[in-house]
Amino acid sequence: MVNLIEDKDKFLDKYNIEKEKFDKTGLMWDELREIYEDYSEQTHLLRVAGQNIAEILRVHPDAHSVRMRVKDPEHLIEKLIRKKINNEKFTFDVKNYKERVTDLIGLRVLHLSKDDANYIDKAIRDNWNLVETAIIYYRKGDLNDDEISNESQKSCNEKDLDFIYKEHPAGYRSWHYLIETNLTKEKYIAEIQVRTIFEEGWSEIDHKLRYPYNMDNERLNNQLMVLNRLAGSADEMVNSIKETITQFNKMNEVQEEQVKKIEELRNMIKQMGLEKHQSDSLLNKVDKIEEEQTNYVIRDAVTAAMAHPIKGFTFKEQVKLANTLRNTLEVAEKFRHAKLNMHEKK
Structure with missing residues (x-):
């Protein structure tokens, strides 16, 4: 050759x-x-x-x-x-x-x-x-x-x-x-x-x-530029997902601390020697406090997600993403409660 x-x-x-x-x-x-x-x-x-x-x-x-x-x-x-x-x-x-x-x-x-x-x-x-x-x-x-x-x-x-x-x-x-x-x-x-x-x-x-x-192919250049913007948006989405994971981790840390304190409060009420109706009334109030705290954590996570716009995403798309985050958090919270209930029954 x-x-x-x-x-x-x-x-x-x-x-x-x-x-x-x-x-x-x-x-x-x-x-x-x-x-x-x-x-x-x-x-x-x-x-x-x-x-x-x-x-x-x-x-x-x-x-x-x-x-x-x-x-x-x-x-x-x-x-x-x-x-x-x-x-x-x-x-x-x-x-x-x-x-x-x-x-x-x-x-x-x-x-x-x-x-x-x-x-x-x-x-x-x-x-x-x-x-x-x-x-x-x-x-x-x-x-x-x-x-x-x-x-x-x-x-x-x-x-x-x-x-x-x-x-x-x-x-x-x-x-x-x-x-x-x-x-x-x-x-x-x-x-x-x-x-x-x-x-x-x-x-x-x-x-x-x-x-x-x-x-110098203008049509090809335009098509490749569209692909370029999609790649850029994908990079921004990866960063957004990492921020969401960070927010999840912080939220879980806060929730775990709250669950610990609320559980301590429940044990204190049970050990106070109150009448059953008094004890049940206080425990119901504790349950409501726990539910309100969960809602606050979810709102804070969604607000944080909205506070960091993603490049390449419209406002409408950003709202949709935040709503998805909210739904995910709510499902995760219901799953956590279900696990706790199963644990208590055992």
């Missing part, structure tokens, strides 16, 4: 690169072949370095999964050519191409909820040195003005920032890091992308259907 790097015309044809555009770059095919051969000899070391990074990231409790790849030699040559076509000032040679192309080692860390990215961020900074300031790509409307204020970023050196916020025209959401690593004397740059599993699904579909030959 003939290696494509030995046949320039077949290579350009395979990767849909116009010969006229290539010729305008002034690139010499012999120099590209030299880079190809040099890189091919180093892919093993790059793969080992990448696997080492991946194993460190995989043990993090907030990392759902970690993928690693080393750029294919042909894809490296394609990327160098396209970069030169798009920017005539872009230069490279066999000595510096590993610094000019920063994703020879690429890793993708997927997590379940948006908040998990903050903990993965800390792990990355604790384990490796960043080559440059990390970038957060976001879709318009995702972040508030304080988070992405250009004025605040201009007021200090870019190197002093934790992140640079960049609005992505295609709605791409991801946190990007360039880290420095080495297993031998030679240092390598690796790119780490951190994103949610919903964002990963959208970006994989977007890349598969749109890149690089359908970038």
Whole structure:
């Protein structure tokens, strides 16, 4: 099988690169072949370095999964050519191409909820040195003005920032890091992308259907943008579910404490030596107090849910979600009472 790097015309044809555009770059095919051969000899070391990074990231409790790849030699040559076509000032040679192309080692860390990215961020900074300031790509409307204020970023050196916020025209959401690593004397740059599993699904579909030959297909772009908004809403829903679970846990803690105190009150009444009708009257009042307290807890949980609007949800949808929460809490409370009654009968 003939290696494509030995046949320039077949290579350009395979990767849909116009010969006229290539010729305008002034690139010499012999120099590209030299880079190809040099890189091919180093892919093993790059793969080992990448696997080492991946194993460190995989043990993090907030990392759902970690993928690693080393750029294919042909894809490296394609990327160098396209970069030169798009920017005539872009230069490279066999000595510096590993610094000019920063994703020879690429890793993708997927997590379940948006908040998990903050903990993965800390792990990355604790384990490796960043080559440059990390970038957060976001879709318009995702972040508030304080988070992405250009004025605040201009007021200090870019190197002093934790992140640079960049609005992505295609709605791409991801946190990007360039880290420095080495297993031998030679240092390598690796790119780490951190994103949610919903964002990963959208970006994989977007890349598969749109890149690089359908970038200007307006109808396809509009459809993919709808899918992008759905992925964003799904991420917001995950955060909302986590908040609901937190509210459930707090509510249960309050209820358990109330049940304990009310049970103590019941025992005190039973031990007071009152007449049966007096004792029953007081116990009925205690039952009513317990029921009112339960209703207060349910109302507080629903109010808390309404106080945190979900991005991408209309007010009507938010009310529907709150009502669902209310019904769920009421069913859970009835189930708890049924269990208590069964326990008392035993």
